[in-house]
Amino acid sequence: MRAVTWQGKRDVRVETVPDPRIEEPTDAVIRVTSTGLCGSDLHLYEVLTPFMTPGDILGHEPIGIVEEVGAAVPDLQAGDRVVVPFQIACGNCWMCLTGLPTQCETTQVTSEHMGAALFGYTRLYGAVPGAQAEYLRVPQAQYGPIKVPEGPADDRFLYLSDVLPTAWQAVKYADVPQGGSIAVLGLGPIGDMACRVAQALGAGRVFGVDLVTERLRRARDRGVETYDIRSFDHEKELVEAIRDQTDGRGPDAVIDAVGTEAHGSAAAKLAQQASAMLPRKLGAPLAERFSVDRLAALYTAIDLVRRGGTISLSGVYGGMADPLPLLTLFDKQIQLRMGQANVRRWSDEIIPYLTDEDPLGVDDFATHRISLSEAPDAYRMFQQKKDGAVKVLMQP
DSSP states (O other), X not given: OEEEEEEXXXXXXXXXXXXXXXXXXXXXXXXXXXXXXXXXXXXXXXXOGGXXXXXXXXXXXXXXXXXXXXXXXXXXXXXXXXXXXXXXXXXXXXXXXXXXXXXXXXXXXXXXXXXXOBBTOOGGGTOBOOSSBSEEEETTTTTSOEEOOSSSOTHHHHGGGTHHHHHHHHHHHHTOOTTOEEEEEOOSHHHHHHHHHHHHTTOSEEEEEESOHHHHHHHHHTTOEEEEGGGOSSHHHHHHHHHXXXXXXXXXXXXXXXXXXXXXXXXXXXXXXXXXXXXXXHHHHHHHHSSOOOOHHHHHHHHHSOTTOEEEEOSOOOOSXXXXXXXXXXXXXXXXXXXXXXXXXXXXXXXXXXXXXXXXXXXXXXXXXXXXXXXXXXXXXXXXXXXXXXXXXXXX
8 A cells, every 4th residue: 555654854755565454353444535634743754753763654634434344343344434533542441431542551652651552653652553544454443433424525524533622622621711712822723623612612702823824814714813923022022912802811721732843942943953863762862851842832821821721732742851930830820731632532522513514614624635645745835834734634
């Protein structure tokens, strides 16, 4: 089959690799009909390279048709149309039953002291072959895949794999009161969808912050009050501008949908670049420990949120050595919530919004639809934020 493979920093290629097959009774194999390019994929393209191996298959946002199932997968059969969550979870362990499949005790990558395995990600999460491919082996298929009806275009349900539950959890964790206010930092796919979810769930005012013109326009067209960070000489001016709209207090909640590649952290960016250039045995400890994160967005969130408010992190952070202003967090009595999205925890709540009325705008959420063979160009375009790229879908 053809698949998108990682070969080095800013080097992805479409190659022929062996077809996946049933390896365990709880496996399924699906034929991928559409698959997404995610902001998290860009971390592998640029930042987390020390944790990758040449030939790793990328991608974690698939929808497709079941081709084959193992003997211990009772609820799926060949021909079923399914969305596959980006995390791999069993559905039966204590963590899964508690609503935390991202911490699944069956698939935890204990050798790396990490949570549940993920499709198409680094060795920290199991290096499981990913979904930017013609076919995908799905472990724990007795729980993970979500059956969806035949008929509507893939866009209607594809985002259940990652974008929708990640945005949904970000808003739920933000705990915005009905009619309250929320600011979303970063209007890429997750931030854009988080704005839409916040509006659908009753937020009174939604503020969106970014520096890409097309992303700001998309959000503004859906009623978000947008702020172009390039219009301010300093982050403090941005914070004051939004505070002025919230009786001087700041919004009730802030979602950081930017994460580890935030602008405004020159020293941390240099450390990221250095770790990516070193041999893996040297670069991985540097990337994991010493300032791989660029915390400008998180610092802004801490400054911006009102006292007693909530910060919800959906952007990916990877390092352990960056200082946090704990005195400010404590003094402002800020609640901080974060984590990978627990897809199956939220999917039943989300599905009623995927109606013909399309209140979340999923049908036209994608900005680009391409063939799998165009993946290398798509990665470059998305990483460079060119051509209005917000969400790219590939059709194998």
